[in-house]
Amino acid sequence: MSALAWRGAGLVVVVALIALWGEIAALKLVSPVFLPTPARVWMALEHGFLHGSLGAKLAGTVSHMLGGWLAASIVGVALGALIGTSKTARDYIAPTLEFLRPLPASAIIPVAIAIFGLTPQMALGVIAFGSIWPALLAAIHGFAAIEPRLLEVERVLGLARWQGMVKIALPSATPDILAGLRLGLTVSLILAVVCEMIAGLDGLGQWVLLAARAYKSADIFAGVALLGGIGVVANGTLSALESRILRWRSTDLA
Amino acid sequence: MKAKALVLPLALVAFAEFGARAAGPSDSIAPPSEVLAAFLEAVRDGSLVTATRDTLISAFGGLILGASLGLIFGLALGSLRTLDRLLELALELLRPIPSVAVIPIALVALGFGYRLEIAIVAVACFWPLLILSRAAVRGIEPRLIEVSRALRLSPLQEAIKIIAPAALPRIFLAFRLAAGISLVVAVTVEIAVNPQGLGYEAMVASQALRPALMLANIMWIGIVGYALNAALIVAQARLFGEAGRAEAGR
Numbered sequence: 001m002s003a004l005a006w007r008g009a010g011l012v013v014v015v016a017l018i019a020l021w022g023e024i025a026a027l028k029l030v031s032p033v034f035l036p037t038p039a040r041v042w043m044a045l046e047h048g049f050l051h052g053s054l055g056a057k058l059a060g061t062v063s064h065m066l067g068g069w070l071a072a073s074i075v076g077v078a079l080g081a082l083i084g085t086s087k088t089a090r091d092y093i094a095p096t097l098e099f100l101r102p103l104p105a106s107a108i109i110p111v112a113i114a115i116f117g118l119t120p121q122m123a124l125g126v127i128a129f130g131s132i133w134p135a136l137l138a139a140i141h142g143f144a145a146i147e148p149r150l151l152e153v154e155r156v157l158g159l160a161r162w163q164g165m166v167k168i169a170l171p172s173a174t175p176d177i178l179a180g181l182r183l184g185l186t187v188s189l190i191l192a193v194v195c196e197m198i199a200g201l202d203g204l205g206q207w208v209l210l211a212a213r214a215y216k217s218a219d220i221f222a223g224v225a226l227l228g229g230i231g232v233v234a235n236g237t238l239s240a241l242e243s244r245i246l247r248w249r250s251t252d253l254a
Numbered sequence: 255m256k257a258k259a260l261v262l263p264l265a266l267v268a269f270a271e272f273g274a275r276a277a278g279p280s281d282s283i284a285p286p287s288e289v290l291a292a293f294l295e296a297v298r299d300g301s302l303v304t305a306t307r308d309t310l311i312s313a314f315g316g317l318i319l320g321a322s323l324g325l326i327f328g329l330a331l332g333s334l335r336t337l338d339r340l341l342e343l344a345l346e347l348l349r350p351i352p353s354v355a356v357i358p359i360a361l362v363a364l365g366f367g368y369r370l371e372i373a374i375v376a377v378a379c380f381w382p383l384l385i386l387s388r389a390a391v392r393g394i395e396p397r398l399i400e401v402s403r404a405l406r407l408s409p410l411q412e413a414i415k416i417i418a419p420a421a422l423p424r425i426f427l428a429f430r431l432a433a434g435i436s437l438v439v440a441v442t443v444e445i446a447v448n449p450q451g452l453g454y455e456a457m458v459a460s461q462a463l464r465p466a467l468m469l470a471n472i473m474w475i476g477i478v479g480y481a482l483n484a485a486l487i488v489a490q491a492r493l494f495g496e497a498g499r500a501e502a503g504r
Contacts, residue, residue, distance in 0.1 A: 006339045006340075006342075007343065009339065009340055010339065010340060010343030010344065011343060013340045013343065013344055014343055014344045017344055033362065034359070034362055034363040091258045091259070092259070092261055092262050095259035095262075096259070096262045096263050099263075099480065100476075102434060102476070102479045102483055103479060104437065104441045105438070106438070106441060106442035106445050106453070107441060107445070107453070107456065107472045109445050110456040110457050110468050110471075111468065111469070113461075114281060114282035114283075114460045114463075114465055114468065115282045115283075186352075189352050190353070190354050190442075193352055193354050193355055194354055194442060194445070197447065198445070198446060205354075205355075208355065208358040209361075211358060212357075212358030212359075212362050217359075220358045220362065221359070223355070223358075224355045224356065224358075224359065227351060227352055227355040228347065228348070228355070230350075231349075231350025231351060231352065232346075232347065232350045234350075235350055
């Protein structure tokens with residue numbers, strides 16, 4: 001079977017699974033308080049977008065996520081470039097970063113609340129702090145692991161330090177950086193949801209938690225489906241960007 | 255190398271100590287000496303021990319549940335190519351849902367407590383095991399399978415003698431990753447909604463304007479996570495020898 005045929009078969013399985021879910025919910029094998037039918041979730045989505053604030057919540061979550069992620073990516077890659085290109089900086093700083101890495105990013109939330117209160121700045125700080133790690137560590141690794149011959153080329157061409165960074169080091173580190181940015185985006189979505197839940201900021205995290213408090217299961221599932229959708233779109237966009245940016249890489253180098 | 259690695263942390267601690275003292279009493283930061291005092295106090299009155307126990311019960315409970323389900327699915331999908339292709343799209347659509355987004359569903363169905371936290375941790379630990387164990391089974395050297403054919407091993411013998419030894423090091427790596435995730439997610443659930451464990455203690459201390467106790471809890475979360483990871487790396491090297499060490503670097 002061709003790839004397309006398998007894709008079609010996969011789609012049939014998805015439809016069948018949704019039908020199975022509908023059947024289980026319709027027969028009330030699981031209480032409707034916990035498990036709405038797919039039709040009710042669809043109605044909740046429609047109603048939320050047309051008459052409610054679901055569109056604004058979706059926009060809120062996306063903007064929290066992207067704002068924190070962008071800040072983290074820029075700072076993370078810049079710091080990573082500085083640390084990665086200098087052997088001295090690596091020796092002094094890298095062990096501390098490796099030690100801090102396993103710390104749960106969400107553990108910074110109580111500190112951020114103590115400093116900023118329950119504000120959008122708190123959320124931005126937490127999301128940026130949490131998603132900086134993948135970008136930073138990947139950039140350090142990328143800039144540190146440059147093929148020595150490329151550095152010789154840099155010297156032979158007599159490039160200035162910043163020229164070498166932009167023309168030689170950055171392209172060489174790009175695959176690592178992109179992988180880090182992708183991981184960071186996943187982290188930023190998780191932290192955006194958590195911050196919205198805690199601080200009651202406009203977003204899907206707040207939407208699903210309020211729906212849970214009111215036992216509106218259809219609204220919860222609608223919000224969760226949208227969060228999954230954000231994840232799919234974000235990942236797909238970065239994958240597409242990645243394959244475009246890395247087009248120059250021949251497969252035998254990969 | 256060792257000495258250089260210590261310079262930055264020591265400088266940061268010293269800076270925090272003098273900086274916090276110079277800034278005077280604060281609701282959001284505390285000098286490291288007071289954090290240490292708060293930590294010892296929390297150990298003595300038992301609150302830290304209880305919170306650690308609660309967090310670890312949830313993390314390990316969820317890890318065992320989620321990892322076993324992920325392993326079963328991963329092994330099935332890795333060995334049955336047709337099943338894998340049929341479920342590919344469904345899994346691609348489900349995987350990007352952030353584990354914390356499941357909190358409200360679990361909250362309605364299970365209420366607050368261990369079960370809520372275990373459910374969320376299980377969801378988070380399910381995916382790495384599924385993906386890595388599927389890859390581990392699929393990545394088995396084809397010549398090993400040929401050897402098993404040539405020796406006329408039964409499917410059970412093949413699974414025990416060929417597939418398990420070849421795939422186990424990578425599966426253990428997946429388990430180690432999931433163990434790290436389990437603690438992170440357990441603490442996150444506690445910070446977000448669940449009123450128990452270390453994450454909740456840190457939140458309460460933050461809201462009670464006791465920065466020393468808050469930082470002591472966070473520091474302890476970090477130490478527990480670090481110790482867990484270190485113990486699993488040692489176990490990996492012990493259990494799998496050279497193969498484990500080779501995978502540990504990944």
